[in-house]
Amino acid sequence: xxxxxxxxxxxxxxxxxxxxxxxxxxxxxxxxxxxxxxxxxxxxxxxxxxxxxxxxxxxxxxxxxxxxxxxxxxxxxxxxxxxxxxxxxxxxxxxxxxxxxxxxxxxxxxxxxxxxxxxxxxxxxxxxxxxxxxxxxxxxxxxxxxxxxxxxxxxxxxxxxxxxxxxxxxxxxxxxxxxxxxxxxxxxxxxxxxxxxxxxxxxxxxxxxxxxxxxxxxxxxxxxxxxxxxxxxxxxxxxxxxxxxxxxxxxxxxxxxxxxxxxxxxxxxxxxxxxxxxxxxxxxxxxxxxxxxxxxxxxxxxxxxxxxxxxxxxxxxxxxxxxxxxxxxxxxxxxxxxxxxxxxxxxxxxxxxxxxxxxxxxxxxxxxxxxxxxxxxxxxxxxxxxxxxxxxxxxxxxxxxxxxxxxxxxxxxxxxxxxxxxxxxxxxxxxx
Amino acid sequence: xxxxxxxxxxxxxxxxxxxxxxxxxxxxxxxxxxxxxxxxxxxxxxxxxxxxxxxxxxxxxxxxxxxxxxxxxxxxxxxxxxxxxxxxxxxxxxxxxxxxxxxxxxxxxxxxxxxxxxxxxxxxxxxxxxxxxxxxxxxxxxxxxxxxxxxxxxxxxxxxxxxxxxxxxxxxxxxxxxxxxxxxxxxxxxxxxxxxxxxxxxxxxxxxxxxxxxxxxxxxxxxxxxxxxxxxxxxxxxxxxxxxxxxxxxxxxxxxxxxxxxxxxxxxxxxxxxxxxxxxxxxxxxxxxxxxxxxxxxxxxxxxxxxxxxxxxxxxxxxxxxxxxxxxxxxxxxxxxxxxxxxxxxxxxxxxxxxxxxxxxxxxxxxxxxxxxxxxxxxxxxxxxxxxxxxxxxxxxxxxxxxxxxxxxxxxxxxxxxxxxxxxxxxxxxxx
Numbered sequence: 132x133x134x135x136x137x138x139x140x141x142x143x144x145x146x147x148x149x150x151x152x153x154x155x156x157x158x159x160x161x162x163x164x165x166x167x168x169x170x171x172x173x174x175x176x177x178x179x180x181x182x183x184x185x186x187x188x189x190x191x192x193x194x195x196x197x198x199x200x201x202x203x204x205x206x207x208x209x210x211x212x213x214x215x216x217x218x219x220x221x222x223x224x225x226x227x228x229x230x231x232x233x234x235x236x237x238x239x240x241x242x243x244x245x246x247x248x249x250x251x252x253x254x255x256x257x258x259x260x261x262x263x264x265x266x267x268x269x270x271x272x273x274x275x276x277x278x279x280x281x282x283x284x285x286x287x288x289x290x291x292x293x294x295x296x297x298x299x300x301x302x303x304x305x306x307x308x309x310x311x312x313x314x315x316x317x318x319x320x321x322x323x324x325x326x327x328x329x330x331x332x333x334x335x336x337x338x339x340x341x342x343x344x345x346x347x348x349x350x351x352x353x354x355x356x357x358x359x360x361x362x363x364x365x366x367x368x369x370x371x372x373x374x375x376x377x378x379x380x381x382x383x384x385x386x387x388x389x390x391x392x393x394x395x396x397x398x399x400x401x402x403x404x405x406x407x408x409x410x411x412x413x414x415x416x417x418x419x420x421x422x423x424x425x426x427x428x429x430x431x432x433x434x435x436x437x438x439x440x441x442x443x444x445x446x447x448x449x450x451x452x453x454x455x456x457x458x459x460x461x462x463x464x465x466x467x468x469x470x471x472x473x474x475x476x477x478x479x480x481x482x483x484x485x486x487x488x489x490x491x492x493x494x495x496x497x498x499x500x501x502x503x504x505x506x507x508x509x510x511x512x513x514x515x516x517x518x519x520x521x522x523x524x525x526x527x528x529x530x531x532x533x534x535x536x537x538x539x540x541x542x543x544x545x546x547x548x549x550x551x552x553x554x555x556x557x558x559x560x561x562x563x
Numbered sequence: 564x565x566x567x568x569x570x571x572x573x574x575x576x577x578x579x580x581x582x583x584x585x586x587x588x589x590x591x592x593x594x595x596x597x598x599x600x601x602x603x604x605x606x607x608x609x610x611x612x613x614x615x616x617x618x619x620x621x622x623x624x625x626x627x628x629x630x631x632x633x634x635x636x637x638x639x640x641x642x643x644x645x646x647x648x649x650x651x652x653x654x655x656x657x658x659x660x661x662x663x664x665x666x667x668x669x670x671x672x673x674x675x676x677x678x679x680x681x682x683x684x685x686x687x688x689x690x691x692x693x694x695x696x697x698x699x700x701x702x703x704x705x706x707x708x709x710x711x712x713x714x715x716x717x718x719x720x721x722x723x724x725x726x727x728x729x730x731x732x733x734x735x736x737x738x739x740x741x742x743x744x745x746x747x748x749x750x751x752x753x754x755x756x757x758x759x760x761x762x763x764x765x766x767x768x769x770x771x772x773x774x775x776x777x778x779x780x781x782x783x784x785x786x787x788x789x790x791x792x793x794x795x796x797x798x799x800x801x802x803x804x805x806x807x808x809x810x811x812x813x814x815x816x817x818x819x820x821x822x823x824x825x826x827x828x829x830x831x832x833x834x835x836x837x838x839x840x841x842x843x844x845x846x847x848x849x850x851x852x853x854x855x856x857x858x859x860x861x862x863x864x865x866x867x868x869x870x871x872x873x874x875x876x877x878x879x880x881x882x883x884x885x886x887x888x889x890x891x892x893x894x895x896x897x898x899x900x901x902x903x904x905x906x907x908x909x910x911x912x913x914x915x916x917x918x919x920x921x922x923x924x925x926x927x928x929x930x931x932x933x934x935x936x937x938x939x940x941x942x943x944x945x946x947x948x949x950x951x952x953x954x955x956x957x958x959x960x961x962x963x964x965x966x967x968x969x970x971x972x973x974x975x976x977x978x979x980x981x982x983x984x985x986x987x988x989x990x991x992x993x994x995x
Contacts, residue, residue, distance in 0.1 A: 173706060174985045190622035192983035199754035200980065209756045212710040212986075229714045263987055274605065278644040282661045322631035324641045531974045535967060542963045548632065551624035553606045554644075555695055 140165050143473065144225050144234035146215045146407070148175050148198045151240035151443030151462035153528075158470030160205035162477065164236075168198065169227055171214040175201055176263065177527055179459060180536070182303060184266035186273065186310035187318075187552035188543055191263045193535050196528040215241075218411055220436055236438050236473050239411060239425075240466070243444035243457055246403035246422070253374040259398040260303060269397055271554045273311060276395045277319060278554075280326045293331040294393035296379045298371050299400030300337035301345065302494035305354060307397055308335040309497035312361030317498075317547040333363045334391055336381060338370050338400070343494060343502065345456070350502040353511035357500040371400070402457065404445045415439065420447045420454075429484030430472050431465055437476075440469045448485070455487055459526070464488060495519045498544070572597050575905065576657050576666035578647045578839070580607050580630045583672035583875030583894035585960075590902030592637035594909065596668075600630065601659055603646040607633055608695065609959055611891060612968070614735060616698035618705065618742035619750075619984035620975055623695045625967050628960040647673075650843055652868055668870050668905050671843060671857075672898070675876035675889055678835035678854070685806040689828040692735060701829055703986045705743060708827045709751060710986075712758045725763040726825035728811045730803050731832030732769035733777070734926035737786055739829060740767040741929035744793030749930075749979040765795045766823055768813060770802050770832070775926060775934065777888070782934040785943035789932040803832070834889065836877045847871065852879045852886075861916030862904050863897055869908075872901045880917070887919055891958070896920060927951045930976070 141164045145152045148170035156168045174195040183189040202208045213227040218237065225232045245259035258268050273295070280292035293315075297308045315331040322328070335342065335358065341351040342358065342365050355365055366381070369389070373380040380390045404423035412419045417433050418426035424447035425433070431446065433439045443462035448455045455461050468485045475482045491505035493515065501515040520540065527533045543549055573596045577584045580602035588600045606627040615621040634640045645659040650669065657664045677691035690700050705727070712724035725747075729740045747763040754760070767774065767790065773783040774790065774797050787797055798813070801821070805812040812822045836855035844851045849865050850858035856879035857865070863878065865871045875894035880887045887893050900917045907914045923937035925947065933947040952972065959965045975981055 173710065190624045191987060192622045192985050195985045197984045203753045278605065321635050534970060538966060552629045553624050553627045555623060
């Protein structure tokens, strides 16, 4: 890769093509700058629908837009499929595997990774949902569990195959639990001859006092009621202390232990900032919080490094005394804002500090069921579900994805079916 | 698994859920028999469109129908996700990994596997296209080659990344070469900033004297002309003698050698019968041909074993002195026929020998281009392409797949785009 010297056209390097990075690139493309977007994957992933891939409702490509497609017409944007190793703020360089790249402005938007709170060995028995590969892995485990139950003759082992534990009752955990409930009660109802999938037990385990702990409590109650109707049992106020092959152990605030013997466990209990955060913060003398996020100034740049911005899940950004959550709307707004700041800097203008415009949060539980909190109004039920549907279709990146997803949802709704129920990449199994 | 003793309800065991096995199961479900369909994958794969997954046009789930879905309403069919290890014709038992299964009638339809003619080491550098995993692997190699070319600064290495060799110019090889041609000239035209994908070199290498050697020669000529227009160069009458990482060596009938330095090589030169064929034939005293197919009688049963049928790509079946090809229509018709034979046996009736009704063959080369040979008429061009489109949509197993595939093709046609262009399961690369 050529080492470019600083010319009259300012060079912006963006690391990460998620909601923050992609939206920054799109906004910046209208400015007289040269932009390079580096990502180690060749697609932008629509993470809010990842749980639908994990539960066989959608295909990976339905929620993954090739970055080159999304930025095809932005002629001043170069997409580079590469991994950034380190950042050299002194020389204003980014070191990627294939070479070094000079920047005048740098936007770091590498997001978050799964986090097991010092219990990394749990990942083998309790996979988490962050990448496309995670989603197809979880899909395989869920579908394979029903297959194994069908083959199993020991009644106790059969029950273990039909027992599912989801750790963490934030939106992802709730959505996964609801979808598995639907698979068991509706999708697979007539598919097996020996087992009754409707008799599956689905446990949703949460450390906080209620499901969706960041939502208003009346919405938590609504969500819990919908989950129960789908056969999901919620266990709140417990901390998971051990995950082994075939069992999850938890402890409540009184110290009482409980073990659930289940063959399928999914981790939805936490993420932390991507590993690039810590060395970056150290090199820049920036603060990081205990989930590895980098503290940014009110314009999202690093203190003493006005040319470096950190946005999205990697950024520790406080507003009115509250830390902003690691959500898509925050990342998108920070991407747009950063482009505005760079535009203003080029013309010597000042910019007001970043202000997150919270349009609300929502989570879906299953067929016709969701909870929506818009701040000024909150509601559940069918209308909430339609709102969820509409918003998610609206924000899907490509026009084609929108239509494909809409059609698959329509099929799913009317047929109770989920057709992307294929088991792929079985370790060791596929004979070529 | 329970060992069932023979009761008054005859038990039919089908091994393999491809075109032969699935259609046999569906036809048999109308008879008073108990059917068990065993497959090691949980889906029926629509193989004729596998090349579209390999070239980013469709998602795996679009061409894979869960077997339990396809047979959900056939209450006398049990689907078992398992692998058959051996067959014991003396005790009329099939041994699968999870247990033994008694049969009164056995249908073996395990299909074909990739075949490198005693050069199995070639598979690492020249993957073949038979499974969903093969398709996503080839998709990754093709897309990654363009990415690597974009990053490469050495002009010679860059050219090697933009050089593709497809070995074998049967329908699969022709379809792959045509699709890669389209990707290079149309799909990726505006996606890169440093390379010109349209300058890619695509070689289609064939041992026979012309492309599509089993088609009438005028259609071969038409196909070759269409390929050339897509930038594909055909090399016929050569045998590949060596495949290494980065090069393919071939030899013509005069013994002259030629080496092509290319980073992406795809093997489309041959399949052989699945590994279950040989031990089965040995146990039954049946003949096998040199691609491992088992010789069957005129009613598709094994000589001296009227209760065992072999159908589809595993069967060596001659008709009018010609060996029937390993194609979907042959397998489907054999599946239906076998169900008829079993039905006739149950009522003591006789059945005429199997007769393949050849409705024709076809291959597509790309946008608006295909060749169709219906025996009484043959044609190429746009009408052939529409015929190909219609027939393939018609035979897709699920209603949902038909609509999804049709929409994706419509998008692809009008936008010149292929949206399933995601690189997944990069060996070692994805950081979780």
